[in-house]
Structures are given as structure tokens and as C-alpha cells.
Amino acid sequence: MAEYQTVQKFLASKSSGLEVAGSNPAFPFGEMMDKENILEGSLCYLIGAMEKAPDEGITWRTKIIQTCKEEGLRIKFLDPTNKVAGLQEEIGEERKKILRMKKQGRWKELSQLMHLIVRQDHRCVDLSDFVIVYLDPTIHTCGTYFELRSAFAEKKPYFIIVEGGKKCTPVWLFGICNHEYIFNNVDEVIKELRKIKERNVVLSDKWVLFPKQLKNL
Structure with a gap:
């Protein structure tokens, strides 16, 4: 590669x-x-849709974290679906709260809350040693692309998983990233991480x- x-x-x-x-x-x-193990203690931020994802983006993140643990990769993860204490949550009851604000037109409150969430999520990009991104072209996403852009700007190594593979990848991505780092599924990314460890x-x-x-x- x-x-x-x-x-x-x-x-x-x-x-x-x-x-x-x-x-x-x-x-x-x-x-x-x-x-x-050069990956031991490294910090990975997991980027992907949450707002429109049916499972709030939990399933693929859980699989990566669990598989890396089983493989003995000893990577640490920043998971926005399971945030460390003190950070603003985005899923479950907090997601319902956010959607109520939007439905009720409470724009100032919504803006203040989302400003905090966006700042904290971008800080996770800052802290990470590398990022793993999950894109499903059938699910609308916004923050995913902003966070990926931040990772590019900070020269972070990246792995991009696209549901359906390269043939389903938005063509714009081919102009801004290395196509060799676009993968079909979680297992392919784990394979690459295993190569790094070994x-x-x-x-x-x-x-x-x-x-x-x-x-x-």
C-alpha cells in the first residue's frame, strides 16, 4: 500500500x-x-453516523472494540456511543432530548448543546493516534465528514469502511483520500491492524x- x-x-x-x-x-x-506490540496503548477514534443510524452507530463500533480485544491488539478506543465520564452523551435518552429540542424549535438550546458535543467530538480526533471511519451511503451523515476532514488536516492515519465497498463509495472520497485505505468491512480493517502489530x-x-x-x- x-x-x-x-x-x-x-x-x-x-x-x-x-x-x-x-x-x-x-x-x-x-x-x-x-x-x-507497537499498537499497545494507541488511541483510536471511531467515526461514523449516529443520528440517522437505526442502531445509533453502536453495532460496528462494538464489533471493532471486541475483536481488537480478542486479537490482543491492546488498542484504546474513543467511542462516541460509549463516552468517558464527563463528556456529553449523544445516544439513548440524550438523543431523544436533542430530537425534542429540534421538534419544539428550541434552537438556542439545541445550538448550545450541539456546540458542546461537536467540540468534544473534534477533541477526540485531536487526541487520537488514528481513526476508523464507517460509512453507509444509504444513511445520511454530517458529522462523519467533518470529523474525517479534521483527521485529514491533522495528518492522522485512517481506515475507511464503506458498506458495499469501493463501488458504493462516494466518488468525492477518491479525490481526497488514498483508495487503498477504503475497506469492505470491519474484518478487513482488523486484518490490517494485525499486520501492523506483527x-x-x-x-x-x-x-x-x-x-x-x-x-x-
Whole structure:
């Protein structure tokens, strides 16, 4: 894939004395990282529709989190359907409250509440090491595209799952992202994450992952 080279290609470039463009490993700590699961402790934000999603966007997020746990990837997740204490919730009773505000025309209250939610969600993008995005072209979404744009602006690594695959992907996305990071389903993304854990790829310099010695400071 364009964003990271195979290990074999990277080693070949080293043996020839040449650096492969875009193949810089994002690990400036040398031997500290050699035997670690480089994904351990990394933070992933899960981006995807909630307002119009029948399940409020819970199912696919739950599958990713559970599968990564079973695979021993040890990734931490920022999940907007299950927020950490202190953040404004968006689903369940809070979703009903938001929709009541909209139905009753309580625009000032709605704007104030949504401003808080949007700010907190974009802060999750800021904090993340990478993002996973889920798009179902049959479900209208708004925040998903704004958050993805923020991830692009911050040079975050990304994985985009599109229901129906590339043939169902909005064509605009092909002009702003690498098509090799568009996937058909959750399982394909897990497969890529497993490759990273097992050091079967050399990451591009979009990846800035720190050893756990620094994460625990």
C-alpha cells in the first residue's frame, strides 16, 4: 500500500543504501520498540453516523472494540456511543432530548448543546493516534465528514469502511483520500491492524506511536 511499504521492500532499500520515499518508520526510539506490540496503548477514534443510524452507530463500533480485544491488539478506543465520564452523551435518552429540542424549535438550546458535543467530538480526533471511519451511503451523515476532514488536516492515519465497498463509495472520497485505505468491512480493517502489530508493514510518517515507557509518564 502507498502509505506503508512492505518489510521486504524497506529492507531492500536499506541494503542498497537508499531510503524509500515515504517509508520512514515512525519510531524514533530504536530498540525500545523492537519487541513491543507497537499498537499497545494507541488511541483510536471511531467515526461514523449516529443520528440517522437505526442502531445509533453502536453495532460496528462494538464489533471493532471486541475483536481488537480478542486479537490482543491492546488498542484504546474513543467511542462516541460509549463516552468517558464527563463528556456529553449523544445516544439513548440524550438523543431523544436533542430530537425534542429540534421538534419544539428550541434552537438556542439545541445550538448550545450541539456546540458542546461537536467540540468534544473534534477533541477526540485531536487526541487520537488514528481513526476508523464507517460509512453507509444509504444513511445520511454530517458529522462523519467533518470529523474525517479534521483527521485529514491533522495528518492522522485512517481506515475507511464503506458498506458495499469501493463501488458504493462516494466518488468525492477518491479525490481526497488514498483508495487503498477504503475497506469492505470491519474484518478487513482488523486484518490490517494485525499486520501492523506483527510488524509485517513499515508505517509511513503519518504514524507517530510512542513506546509504553513514554505513554505511562
